[in-house]
Amino acid sequence: MIRVEDLHLHFGGIKAVDGVSIEIARGSITGLIGPNGAGKTTLFNAIAGHYRPSSGKVWLDGEDITGLPPHKLFAKGLLRTFQIAHEFSTLTVRENLMMVPGGQPGESLVDVWIRPSLVASRETEVGRRADEVIDFLQLDHVAGELAGNLSGGQKKLLELGRTMMVDAKIVFLDEVGAGVNRTLLKTIGEAILRLNRERGYTFCVIEHDMDFIASLCDPVIVMAEGKLLFQGTTDEVKQNEQVIEAYLGRGLKQRGQAPAAAGAPA
Ligand SMILES: Nc1ncnc2c1ncn2[C@@H]1O[C@H](COP(=O)(O)OP(=O)(O)O)[C@@H](O)[C@H]1O
């Protein structure tokens, strides 16, 4: 579904993404792991149109989408979740969902922002969809709560919910478990699995929690120092623990750990 070929993204002298080639299969939940600074977020941003790659190509279903802006990709069903923007924190959960444009083919995010009447005219339909999403994610008890008052995990569920307001095909989730308690992390994992199985969503998930990755993802892509280090099933990643450890230092779960980078190419 997604093919990335020899992608480079440099910030001045920093090679944040340094020649990465990966594929994301339709219907998969692909994991992306690696130490802080490995280039995972930058890779996401380069695929999802937030950064223009220095070089390399990105294809979506065989179509060259390299450098397309986020709203064009959004219209094609490629979404990257973002934290609920500050200005949306004083809107309720339901209102936050209703602010997402309806994802009609060819309709851009920008159109809807510039012409809010479009949203108003679809309010009933959008409201119905918002209620369905609230139900699916079991957010009923906080539907009328201001987004700013939600817990970290509930906010993540809301971010996921926003992708369900459009006809998302592939969703990129960055550190979905950050600041989320175990119970809600399980709920988020279940929502991802159900969206994958019942709605045909393809996911690419960055997460440090290896139990979470192991329970959801196949395959798992490992990045270090801007490069693809390894790709395989969770079991294969685990079996390659010594190799991984050599690059990641002790334990994937530890955050803020600089890569040991033993034997890493310069
Ligand atoms: N906007 C930016 N400007 C300059 N350097 C950046 C920027 N974003 C990321 N970097 C650098 O690129 C490298 C990869 O960062 P990032 O993609 O955030 O890694 P990860 O998500 O794997 O932790 C790091 O060295 C980081 O400091």
Ligand SMILES: [Mg+2]
């Ligand atoms: Mg990151």
